[in-house]
Amino acid sequence: MIDLYTWSTPNGRKISICLEELGLPYTVHPVDIGNGEQRDPEFLRISPNGKIPAIVDRDDGMSLMETGAILIYLAEKTGRLIPADPTERYRMLEWLMWQMGGLGPMLGQAHHFLKNNPGRSEYSEKRYHAEAERLYGVLDRHLEGRRYVVSEFSIADIAMWPWISRFEWHQVDMNRFPNVRRWYLELASRPAMRAGYDVPARGLDIPLPPDVN
DSSP, X not given: OEEEEEOSSHHHHHHHHXXXXXXXXXXXXXXXXXXXXXXXXXXXXXOTTOOSOEEEETTTXXXXXXXXXXXXXXXXXXXXXXXXXXXXXXXXXHHHHHIIIIIHHHHHHHIIIIIISTTSOHHHHHHHHHHHHHHHHHHHHHHTTOSSSSSSOOHHHHHHHHHHTTHHHHTXXXXXXXXXXXXXXXXXXXXXXXXXXTOSOOOOOOOOOTTOO
């Protein structure tokens, strides 16, 4: 049994989606970051950086923060969502690190300025909107001729998808990135994606481009 400490953010959704895809039993412990619950001493013992998500594996007592570490741990625990072929494994890790070092942090800045603080800094809005579009372009070119980020559905797809699900916050027209759009919609149709997206349960639907019914 996995104890999942999380909230409804792209980083939080990575782990709930992964757990749903793997079919692992888990208990959700909501950490309301809007109310500062991530600074509670009890949570800080599990996640010293004071960020969600974090897990505790009751099977072995392992506690982990940081989504990349958690995703790799869960994949290796089950032997799934991580390629067995050594070359493909490193390709998957390469793109997982790209998400953690680039896609996530830069789209997070786009959220901060474009969605949460519009009008506060024209320079920052332009900078992070341009960087969001650049990163969408990188992913779009990579997905040309590929169904998934690597040769099979993996934790790299799971890591990226929740960030792309906020395309409206990034003010990005998905039709300009047809490979990303195709990949995003295919993954959005997966039952585990739908289940993991709304954790903690708040009645939230997966965002879809305007021309998708």
